[in-house]
Amino acid sequence: MPVYNAGRYVADALDSVLSQQVDRMEIVVSDDCSTDSTAEILRDYERRYPTLLRVFRQSSNLGVTRNCNFLLKQCRGELIAFFAGDDLMYPNKLRRQLALHRAQPDCVFSYHDVVVFDDRTGDTIYHSNSGLLGYSPVVGSTWRMAQAFTLFGPIALGQSIMARRVAIPRAGYDERIPHASDWLFWIDFLAQAQGTVGFIPQALSAYRKHREGLTSGRGSMLADRLTTLGIIESRYPALRRQVREHRATIELQLALARRNLLQPIAVARALPAALTSGLTWREAYGLICRSVHRLARRKDDPGNPCASAVPKHLR
Secondary structure, X not given: OEEOOOOOXXXXXXXXXXXXXXXXXXXXXXXXXXXXXXXXXXXXXXXHOOOOEEEEEOOOOOOHHHHHHHHHHHOOOOEEEOOOOOOEEOOOHHHHHHHHHHHOOOEEEEEEEEEXXXXXXXXXXXXXXXXXXXXXXXXXXXXXXXXXXXXXXXXOOHHHOEEEHHHOOOOOOOOOOOOOOHHHHHHHHHHHOOOEEEEEEEEEEEEEEOOOOHHHOHHHHHHHHHHHHHHHHHHOHHHHHHHHHHHHHHHHHHHHHHHOOOOHHHHHHHHHHHHOOOOOHHHHHXXXXXXXXXXXXXXXOXXXXXXXXXXXXXX
């Protein structure tokens, strides 16, 4: 659990983990030199749960990518459940995923549906892998999941993932990507691992959308996405088609946002960006649908410059 200035949320996050009824669990936390009440709260939990919590305090701010790499080196269990200091686990999350991995020894990566909610109102915005705005779940081979991750982005939210430690890439998170390094990390994992992916259709955790979260910084996130695509294209030639389509999706989203509408004429003008990337008409049509889908998912995000481009029937 990487944390930084999570004083408003970290107690709830820890309580949700501590409520899990599993044996032989350890909670590994790294405080990235927080300046709020986070350190004090963590000290209190350490005193109360000395056999369950291992808390590390950084003397200087590492940034989220380096802090996550530090944490990976501290994990000792066979399976790692990835979680952040502002997330919430629902009862039996860990037990359900552990049961899946035990029943399927070749499963190296499991995930589940997640409720994404607005921290200000408590209202559900969407579900990560169900409903109109969720990604369709992908199971089967890790390579199939790597293709889906490259094409669509992280279709499994990080807090839903449980992974076998032996399959974790030795290089860890790529420190050239300062903020959203988890996308490339999971593509590396899935492209290199030998095994299968499992999915649990129930929502077993909640993801909090708030202004302090990483996903609120759209400019830095876009830069990280483009850097990631370049690395994937160079590192995995077999994923170049998915990279090309994802990059064209970004260009189309920006074109639609600049026009501030999603009318046929805007789509027609943006379509050449997709076709010149080497896509077929069928692929370009799917690209447009996914672009509209992405814009609709972000309509409630106050930092989303594309929100006003979403037509009312998609809001």
